[in-house]
Amino acid sequence: MRENETSASPTGGLVHGMGSTFVKADWPALTDDEVRAVLRHFDRYHGVGARRESYVTWRSPRPMSAAALVHSANETVFVKRHHVAVRTPERLRVEHQFSSYLRARGQALPAVLRCANGDTVVRDGDVLYEVHARATGVDLYRDVPSWYPFTSLDHARAAGRALARFHRAARDFSLPPSVPGVLASSTAIVAAADPMAELDRIIAARPGLARAVAHRSLVEDFARYHLPIIEKAAPLLRALSSQWGHGDWHPSNLTWSSTSPNVTVEGVFDLGLSNRTFAVHDLAVALERSTVDWLDLAGTGLVVADLGAVDALLDGYEEVQPLDESELAALVAVLPVVHLEYALSEVEYFAEVVRSQVNADLAYDGYFIGHTKWFEQVAGLTLLEHLRRRACRC
Numbered sequence: 291m292r293e294n295e296t297s298a299s300p301t302g303g304l305v306h307g308m309g310s311t312f313v314k315a316d317w318p319a320l321t322d323d324e325v326r327a328v329l330r331h332f333d334r335y336h337g338v339g340a341r342r343e344s345y346v347t348w349r350s351p352r353p354m355s356a357a358a359l360v361h362s363a364n365e366t367v368f369v370k371r372h373h374v375a376v377r378t379p380e381r382l383r384v385e386h387q388f389s390s391y392l393r394a395r396g397q398a399l400p401a402v403l404r405c406a407n408g409d410t411v412v413r414d415g416d417v418l419y420e421v422h423a424r425a426t427g428v429d430l431y432r433d434v435p436s437w438y439p440f441t442s443l444d445h446a447r448a449a450g451r452a453l454a455r456f457h458r459a460a461r462d463f464s465l466p467p468s469v470p471g472v473l474a475s476s477t478a479i480v481a482a483a484d485p486m487a488e489l490d491r492i493i494a495a496r497p498g499l500a501r502a503v504a505h506r507s508l509v510e511d512f513a514r515y516h517l518p519i520i521e522k523a524a525p526l527l528r529a530l531s532s533q534w535g536h537g538d539w540h541p542s543n544l545t546w547s548s549t550s551p552n553v554t555v556e557g558v559f560d561l562g563l564s565n566r567t568f569a570v571h572d573l574a575v576a577l578e579r580s581t582v583d584w585l586d587l588a589g590t591g592l593v594v595a596d597l598g599a600v601d602a603l604l605d606g607y608e609e610v611q612p613l614d615e616s617e618l619a620a621l622v623a624v625l626p627v628v629h630l631e632y633a634l635s636e637v638e639y640f641a642e643v644v645r646s647q648v649n650a651d652l653a654y655d656g657y658f659i660g661h662t663k664w665f666e667q668v669a670g671l672t673l674l675e676h677l678r679r680r681a682c683r684c
Contacts, residue, residue, distance in 0.1 A: 316644040317371070319349050320358040325369050328419045329362055331405040331412050352436060354473060354639070359424065368400065368422040375643045376472050377418055377562075379411045385561040386410040386420070388463060388534060395459040398557040400425045427545030427556025437540050437579040439596055444551050445541060446580070446599040450606025452555035453539055453576055457569045457611060463534045467566040471496070472639050475537040475563040475632040477571055480624060481527040485520045486512070492634075499634060502641035502650060515662045516627050523623035527568055529616060535572030537563030540579040563632065570620045573607060574628040577621075582673075584661070593664065595673040604680070618681035622674060626665035633658035 322345045329344055344362035357370040372382065386402045393399050400422040402410050412419040430445075431438070440446040470476045470492055482488035489512055493500050536543070538560060545557040581599045586592065607613070613621070633653060640650035664670045 315356075316353060316646070317356045317373070320346055320356050320360075320369060320371060322346055324371075325358065325360045325362075327414075328369060328412050328421065329360070329367075331407075332403055332421065333406045334363060334403075351433065366424045367403065368424055370420050370422075372418045372420075373643070374416050374418060376639065379413060379418055381468060381471075382411050382418060382420060383409075384465060384468060385564060387465070388460075388561055388564055391463050392456070392459050392558075397456060397459045398426060399561075400557065400559055422559070425545050425557045425559050427547060428549060430546045430549065431542035431544070434542050435585060436538075436542050437584060438542065439583050440541055440580055440599050440603075442551070442553075443598055443602040444553050445546070446602035447606035448546075448554050449539070449541065449544060449576070449580070450603040450608075451610050452544065452558065452606075453536070453573065453603075454607045454610035456536060456539075456558060457533070457572065460534045465534070465566065467532075470631060470635070472498070472635055472643060473562070473632075474565070474635050475567070475575070476565050477527065477532075477567045477631070479631055480520050480571075480627050481524050481568070482520075483524065483528070485517060485524065496638065498642035499638040502638045503634075503654070506654060511659055515659055516630055519623070519627045519662070520630075523620065523627065526616065526620035526623050527571065530568050530570060530620060532566055532568055534564060534566050535569060535575075536561065537565055537567070537572065537575065538579070539572065539576035568620070569611075570613075570617050571624055571628060573604075574621055574625045576603060578625060578628050578661075582664075594669040595676075597673070597676050600673070600676065601680070615681070618677075622677045622681060625674065625677070626662050626670070629657065629661050633661070 325346060326344045344360055346358045347361050347366065348359040350357040354376070355370055355372050357368065360367050360369050389399045389402055393401065403421040403423065404410055405412060410420060412421075430441075440449070467476060467478070468474065470478050478492065479485050479488050486509070489509075493503070493508075536558070543558065543560045544555050545559070547554045547556045577600060581597075581603065582595045583593055604613075636653040637650050637658060640646045640653055665674060
């Protein structure tokens with residue numbers, strides 16, 4: 291018997307929200323008929339029999355797209371749908387090109403499937419589809435909200451090693467940075483010689499973002515919370531070599547070799563936030579998203595960093611790729627604002643794409659401003675001082 295809607299969606303069709311609870315999805319779930327129509331574009335699933343036996347076995351609870359594992363032609367593939375307001379075909383093809391580049395250099399990313407016409411993107415009106423081979427390894431964090439901390443120091447250390455190997459493999463990928471947009475990460479502002487002018491330029495180039503923050507004191511908030519930090523961090527970043535990074539390195543974007551203590555990272559996926567930034571910026575993203583339990587910030591306000599996980603991740607990274615004094619200084623300097631540009635893109639996404647003013651406000655107050663303010667509090671200052679002491683030991 292094929293898996294029904296309930297078994298394919300163990301959360302009952304709900305997805306992860308901005309906190310620790312499940313919420314109604316912004317995007318319709320992928321259906322059996324829909325994925326069959328997508329797979330018709332691929333030679334290996336073109337036969338009538340293959341199409342008839344294609345069906346969804348699991349739906350992702352992640353909130354900002356619709357994705358599912360699909361059984362077809364005696365194998366399982368991963369199908370993901372995006373709206374063109376979030377991803378353009380051109381940007382999606384860049385992700386696929388980066389993935390292929392990394393795979394050719396030994397990184398275990400799922401293969402991107404090509405359509406019969408050679409393209410890797412299927413478009414149907416205002417929606418885009420991509421199809422990947424199923425990731426290898428154990429998806430230990432599959433049902434855990436994104437940015438949830440590591441459940442063990444072994445995981446943090448293994449993730450650090452894997453990120454260093456990822457950076458080595460990505461070092462010579464030559465494409466220029468993608469243009470900042472909805473649900474995108476960059477260092478356009480945090481590495482700028484004139485951060486305020488760059489912020490103004492981005493607002494002028496993105497009318498959706500301008501509308502989303504029109505009722506906010508964005509310039510004043512940026513000058514108060516972010517600008518003094520960026521003025522110190524930007525020169526340190528610009529002194530380093532830029533390169534492409536993952537952009538969203540956290541436990542639920544990794545698969546694992548086993549459930550045993552001696553675990554290693556088996557695979558890497560989701561290059562949706564990848565971009566040309568800096569290896570240190572990408573490492574700061576990994577620290578920020580996987581060693582601080584931000585989901586508790588809105589509820590209790592009592593959030594601390596897991597300093598053991600911080601050290602484990604950095605120890606693992608430096609086993610493969612040691613950091614010099616300038617890189618460590620840049621890491622500490624950029625950490626309080628490493629989220630800034632993605633946070634603004636979330637504000638735009640919620641306000642303009644899915645029309646959720648509640649979530650747009652939460653993204654602005656709790657994320658864009660809130661994360662930076664946390665670094666002014668005791669817990670955040672403790673984390674920064676811990677990193678400074680660590681840098682002095684190197």
